[in-house]
Amino acid sequence: MSSPHVLVVGAGAIGAFFASRLATVPGVTVSAICRSNYKAVVANGLRVTSPVFDETVLRPAFTFCSPDEARESKQKHDTKWSHLLVATKLIQELGDPSALLDGLVNEGSSIVLMQNGLGIEDPYKKRFPQATIISSTTRTSAIQNKPGHIKHNFLTRTTIGPFTPNANETTSDIATQRTQEFAALLHSAGIPDVDILDHAGMQFARWHKTAINAAMNPTAVLARGPTNRAMVLDEELEIHLKAVMKEVLDVACKILGQPLPEWLPRIADVIQGVKGDTSGSHPSMWVDWEAGRKVELEAILGNPLRQAREHGLVLPRTQTIYALLKKAQEVRENQHSIESKLQT
Ligand SMILES: NC(=O)c1ccc[n+]([C@@H]2O[C@H](COP(=O)([O-])OP(=O)(O)OC[C@H]3O[C@@H](n4cnc5c(N)ncnc54)[C@H](OP(=O)(O)O)[C@@H]3O)[C@@H](O)[C@H]2O)c1
Incomplete structure (x- = not known):
């Protein structure tokens, strides 16, 4: 080179x-x-x-x-x-x-x-x-x-x-x-x-990261900003987070035509890792939301949903959080534009 x-x-x-x-x-x-x-x-x-x-x-x-x-x-x-x-x-x-x-x-x-x-x-x-x-x-x-x-x-x-x-x-x-x-x-x-x-491995890694992000990121926004650790320590949220990760990974395995590779961490290990994170970190989607910025909605939620649909598959929990967050973002954008019109 x-x-x-x-x-x-x-x-x-x-x-x-x-x-x-x-x-x-x-x-x-x-x-x-x-x-x-x-x-x-x-x-x-x-x-x-x-x-x-x-x-x-x-x-x-x-x-x-x-x-x-x-x-x-x-x-x-x-x-x-x-x-x-x-x-x-x-x-x-x-x-x-x-x-x-x-x-x-x-x-x-x-x-x-x-x-x-x-x-x-x-x-x-x-x-x-x-x-x-x-x-x-x-x-x-x-x-x-x-x-x-x-x-x-x-x-x-x-x-x-x-x-x-x-x-x-x-x-x-x-x-x-x-x-x-x-x-x-x-x-x-x-x-x-x-x-x-290789190409196939990278796509699996991308689905895997997206499964984690699709669970943690929008949940932090919809739950109004708990830390990563606080989410996984909450009994009900832990059930929800694991279920979102699982449905996304199940769809990934069906679309990519193979079981989850050995080298990718299992959901239980991911959750355990977050339980041990005492840094007080928040998902970036919450940080963006709180700062009034648009969030990576389509890349993290909309695209997996569309890919699932193209294969005749469903992601019910992901669809729910996508629909809620999409509407919440629209409502907020409308409020911003009304407020800025009132100020001018
Ligand atoms: N930060 C993390 O810890 C982290 C960890 C893992 C993955 N990621 C992923 O990495 C990616 C980048 O995230 P980040 O945290 O680095 O975001 P970031 O801090 O917001 O940086 C993105 C940069 O791109 C600039 N930008 C956006 N549109 C542009 C355009 N049209 N022309 C020129 N510059 C433009 C932004 O400028 P403005 O400031 O003007 O918007 C900003 O400086 C995201 O997909 C994120 O999910 C982030």
């Missing part, structure tokens, strides 16, 4: 954390597309603190305020990004997220999607059929406390695999090789626990 130049699309908590790690690897250049933190990053860089790694301040080679600015710069400087690391929140109702990358992808570029949710790769495959798409989920916990200041809380475990549905052998081999190369970069960047999977 010739000198990698990584463009981080969405330099928030996860994007900035991985950008700051990758920038420590000799020969790797990192640039970033920012949004609300743009001015802070231009002025002071991306500061990342961590209980594991030394504090770093990353000054990206190029800091862009928008994808449009990145497109202009690419034309002007003939830049070829080897990897486009996408780490935006997935708010699908705002439109096709893959449009952000229009004009930024070269022949030989890999698109690395480091986001939660299911079916998130499809829009990229459709828009960039020739590009290598690498799918990734991470258990890293991080937050952007103020613009440009990122706090890594704990964990780094990251799962990565090529997205190659219906690919021929050559395309599949190339995607596998590029996945291994990117995983090696993460490893050189000090991330010790990167699990490399």
Whole structure:
């Protein structure tokens, strides 16, 4: 691989954390597309603190305020990004997220999607059929406390695999090789626990993470903000959380045509792990909801529901929480727009 130049699309908590790690690897250049933190990053860089790694301040080679600015710069400087690391929140109702990358992808570029949710790769495959798409989920916990200041809380475990549905052998081999190369970069960047999977394994890992998120995230919002631990210690909520995880995993096994792989944690182990989490952490959906932001509703709840339906399967509990949260979000958006009209 010739000198990698990584463009981080969405330099928030996860994007900035991985950008700051990758920038420590000799020969790797990192640039970033920012949004609300743009001015802070231009002025002071991306500061990342961590209980594991030394504090770093990353000054990206190029800091862009928008994808449009990145497109202009690419034309002007003939830049070829080897990897486009996408780490935006997935708010699908705002439109096709893959449009952000229009004009930024070269022949030989890999698109690395480091986001939660299911079916998130499809829009990229459709828009960039020739590009290598690498799918990734991470258990890293991080937050952007103020613009440009990122706090890594704990964990780094990251799962990565090529997205190659219906690919021929050559395309599949190339995607596998590029996945291994990117995983090696993460490893050189000090991330010790990167699990490399094949396409099928990665899709199972994605369903598994989505099962946990589909249970924990909306429940925290609908229950008005208990911590992760408080939810699993509540007798009734524990029953509900396990049942949501189970129905999503059961559907995953039917759609993917195999039992839950041995290497994925069982529901009881997941719940036990959360019981031992004394950090006081909340699911990110609650953090977004409380801050008045839209939540990753479609990626985490709507997409599994639709995939189940396409296969003639049902997810009754997931459907209920999806319908409730969707309506709650609509009601809140309407209230916001009435309030802002009254203020003007
Ligand atoms: N944080 C975690 O601990 C964690 C753990 C595991 C997985 N994840 C997943 O990782 C993904 C990223 O989460 P995150 O917590 O890093 O979110 P985040 O802190 O909100 O960061 C997302 C960044 O993307 C930027 N962005 C969004 N749309 C953009 C656009 N059109 N152009 C340029 N920038 C844009 C946001 O800018 P604005 O600030 O202007 O909105 C923000 O800086 C999500 O799918 C999440 O579920 C997060």
